[in-house]
Amino acid sequence: MVIDADTLRHMSEASVSVELETEDMTLNIGPQHPSTHGVLRLVARVDGERVYDVKPVIGYMHRGYEKLSEVRTYPQITALLNRIDWVSGYANEIPFMVAAEKLMELEVPDRAQYIRLILTEMARISSHMVFMASYPLELGAATPLFFALRERERLLDLLESVTGGRFHPNFNRIGGVKPAYGSGSTTRKWIQDLPAGFFEETTQAMVRIREAVDQLEDLVAGNEIILARTKGIGVLPPEVGAAFGVSGPNLRASGVKFDLRRAENYLPYDKFDFEIPTGANGDCWDRWKVRLDEIRQSCLIIEQAVAGIPSGPLQAKVPKVIKVPAGETYVRAENPKGEMGYYLVSDGGGGPYRLKIRSASFSNISILPWALEGVLVPDIIAIMGSLDFVLGDVDR
C-alpha cells in the first residue's frame, strides 16, 4: 500500500470518528510550549483527538511600547521597535523611520535607502530561516534546523559587521542610517560607511543561501511525513484571511498576489526585478513553500542592490535635536511576517503624541480560534507553526 498524504489523513480521521460516549476535556497548552516561540497559552476544548474550540490567551509579553513611546524621543524609540519582532529586529525600524521622515519632509539619500533595503532583505531571510529551522522541528524533523540556522548565522555575522548588533541593530537614524564604525558627524565621514569587503561577502553569502535553500527543499519536500502533516491541513481561504487582517506570506499562500514592497513606496523596491511567490491552496504546506521561495527572491533583490548601490552620503541634513512637525500619517511595510505599520501622531515636539503599532503577528494569530475549530490535536501544532508568529510581535 502506498501511504500518501490522503491515505494518512483518512486513517487518522477513521481512528477518531468511531461513535462513543465521550466527554469534553479542557486542555491547557502553554504558556511554555516548544512550538510557541514565546509565551502563548491556548485553552482548548477537546473531545478525544478532536478540538472543539480554542481560546488563545496572550499578553504574557505585553510591554506597553505604545505608552512607552509617548515618553521617548524619536531617536530613542527605535531601540524599543527592534524588540517587537526580535527575529527580524532591523525590519521593524523602517516604517517608523519612514513615517517620521514623511512628516519632516526629509529626503533620504539613495545610498542610505539601498543600505536599508539590503539589511531589510537580510532580516527577511534570517526570519524565514528561523521558520525553516523551527517548523520541521515542530513536526518532528530535526535535520533542517542545522542547515537553516548555519546559514542564518553567517547572515547575522554580516548584519553585525554593519550594525554592531545581531538582533537589535538600532541602526537607522532619522534621515538615513548610522555610519558603521563611524563616530561624529554622519555627513562629514560618509566615506567610512560599510565595512571593507561587505559586498563581496554578501554576494558569496547569497550563493550559499541559495544552496542551503535547495538542500532544505530536498530534505523537506521529499519527506512523506511532513507532506502528510501539512498538505490540506489548515486551509485558509483568502477572504477569511483578509477580514482577519492576516498578511504577508500567510495571505500570499492563499493565492493573494499582494506584497507591500510593490504596493507601497517606503523603499525603492520599484527599481528591482523580483517575483511575488504565491500558493494555490492556502494550506500549511503552501505557507512553508511561499517562505522558501521568498528567500530566493530576497537573494535576487540583495544581489541587484549590491550591484547597483550608488555612492553618496548616508544621512540627510537633520537638526541636532530631532523635532517632528505636527501631523499624522500611517506608514506600513512588508515585514517578514506581514504588514507592519505605524500610525504616528506628532504635535511638533521631540516625541510622538501617539504611536499605534500595527504588528503582523497580532492579526495573524487572531485567526487561531477560527483556524483550529474542528481540527485534530496534532494539527494544532502544524497550523500554529505554519503561521510563523513571534510573541513579542503579538503582545508588543
Next chain:
Amino acid sequence: MTSSPSETEAGQAEGVDQAEEVEQADHPLQGFADEVAEAVGGTAEITFDTVKIKVSAGDWVKAHQTARDQLDLVFFSFLSAIDWAKEVEVGDPLKDEDFEERIEMLTTVSDLSAGMRVTFSADLPTEKPVIDSLVGVYAGADWHEREAAEMFGIDFSGHPNLAALYLPDAFEGNPLRKSFPLLSREVKPWPGKVDVEGMPEDQSSEQSDEPSTENPEA
C-alpha cells in the same frame, strides 16, 4: 494639514508643489479620497499620503460595510484610538491648546490589489465612549476592539466577548489614556533634564522636574 510630497513616494507625489491647502486638489490620492468620502458619507482629508475619512460615530459600521462591499477594501489593517486630552500625566501636552477633548477612533482598511488604503476616523466623548462593534464587518476587529476597550475604556456595543486581552482581569484603569500615569516615570524621570541624576530618595525635595520627552540639550 498640508499634503506632503516626499521622494520616497515619488510615484504618488510627482508634480505636487510644496503644499498649500489650495493645491491639495493636485494630490494624486485626491480623486480616490473624494470617491470614498462620497460613498460613505464622510469628509476626506489627505494627511501625508494617508487618506483619512471622518465619519460620524453613528455611521461607523455602515461606512465600513460600504468600504468592504462597494469599494473592495477587504483587508482589515488595524483599529485603535487616540486620546486627545488637555491634562496629560505622561509625555508632553499638546502645544496647540485649541482643540476639543475627545477619543478619536481609527481604523485602516485596504484593498489587496493596488494597495489603496483608507483610514476611517470618528470622534467619541472622552467620558464613557461607546461605539458599535465592527466584528460583523471585519472579523479581525475582534481582538483590536478588545485591546482598545481595555487600553482606552471604550465600550463596543455588540461585541461578542469584550474581555481583557492583555491586562490581568483585576487591572484598574486604561493605560493608554493620557490621564494614566506611567509608574516608572513617577519613580525616576528618565531621560531627565540633567544627565547625572541622584537616586530617587535624594531628589524628594526637588521633585518638581516634570518628566519630559524633550532632549536636555534642546
